[in-house]
Amino acid sequence: MRARLTIKSNSFAGSFIPQVCHQCADAPCYYACPEGAMEIEAVNGTVLILEEKCTGCGACARACPFRAIRLDEEKKKAWKCDFCGGNPQCFAWCPANALGVVEFGGEIPK
DSSP: OOOSOEEEEETTTTEEEEEOOOOOSSOHHHHHOTTOOEEEOTTTOOEEEOTTTOOOOOHHHHHOTTOOOEEETTTTEEEOOOGGGGOOHHHHHOTTOOOOOOOTTSOOOO
16 A cells, blocks of 8 residues: 655655645536546545546646646556545554644634
C-alpha cells in the first residue's frame, strides 16, 4: 500500500505540509472529469475516483486547486486520498500525531 498524500517540505524553514485531498464541497475535479469517473459519496461527501472509468487524461488533476490528485504512471489512472473508506490510515501511522480531520463549521480542537 502506498500513501495517497504527499508531504511538501522546506528543510530550510523546517516545515512539512501534508498535501491531501480537501474533499471540496464544490469539487472542481468532479466537474472537470470528462469520463464521469468521479463520484461524491452520499454519506460523508468523500470525492472518489472510479478507477474502472478513469482514462488517465489528467483533467481532474489540473482542476484540483490543492494539487492533491496524481497520475499513476503504471496504471495510467488518477489517484488521490479517499479517506481509506472512512478510516484514514495516515492518522494512525503518523508518528508525530500531526494529522487529523476538522469539519467545517465545527470548532477547531485545542
